[in-house]
Amino acid sequence: MILNHLNLTVTDVSTAKEFLLNYFGLQIGGERGQSFAALFDDNGMVLTLMQGTEVNYPKTFHIGFILENEEKVNELYQRLKDDGFDVTPPQRAHGWTFYVKAPGGFTVEVLA
Structure with missing residues (x-):
């Protein structure tokens, strides 16, 4: 399924x-x-x-996009940062990853 x-x-x-x-x-x-x-x-x-009208997702709720490699993660991080989004640099966790708060009230994880 x-x-x-x-x-x-x-x-x-x-x-x-x-x-x-x-x-x-x-x-x-x-x-x-x-x-x-x-x-x-x-x-x-x-x-x-x-x-x-009110969006209150739990603190840990997110959707994720898995990219091909760490370079792609770094490129998207830099693009989001350059465009004014508040993102912390990628870090090693359960892969090479970062999170960004999306417009509309939800969080997105990007990882490789």
Whole structure:
């Protein structure tokens, strides 16, 4: 069995969508106004974003993107940092990894 769908409630669908399209290469699958967007990854995983007024994910909640190697992680870290996101440098944990707070109220882990 393959997990192929995940829904996130976000405070701003448009900015969360643009963040995921711009930095993580997701593709638009469909939209309904400003309150819903369906995004697809390269393997057909569907990530939906739904508008919510209060988003309170648990402290450790996050979604993750596994990149090909440490160089790709470093490149994305630098790009996010250069674009003004508050990211701590990658570190060795359960791989080469860093976390970034995404627009809309959720956290993303990037690792190799």
